[in-house]
Amino acid sequence: MLDKATLEQRLVTVEKAVSDLQHKFENKPTSENWLEKLIGSISDEAAFQEALEYGRAFRQADKQE
Structure with a gap:
């Protein structure tokens, strides 16, 4: 305690x-627009940037097959 x-x-x-x-x-x-409130809210987070990179790599790998 x-x-x-x-x-x-x-x-x-x-x-x-x-x-x-x-x-x-x-x-x-x-802001009255919910999208304006959301845009950019996590773009400076390291995890968000990492997720973007994984997405890019996944899409590029899919194109190569």
């Missing part, structure tokens, strides 16, 4: 993170 001081510190950390997220989304311009 966590001691009280550790638990309180973790709670402070979570509250700060929630507050930061709320401010981030409050200041973000809203």
Whole structure:
């Protein structure tokens, strides 16, 4: 079981993170088009780039057969 001081510190950390997220989304311009919200949302993620490379390799391998 966590001691009280550790638990309180973790709670402070979570509250700060929630507050930061709320401010981030409050200041973000809203778009009515769901596609505009989605476009580019994960394009800078390494896993997304890796998936694109696998897709390209798969399509190229399929063309060579």
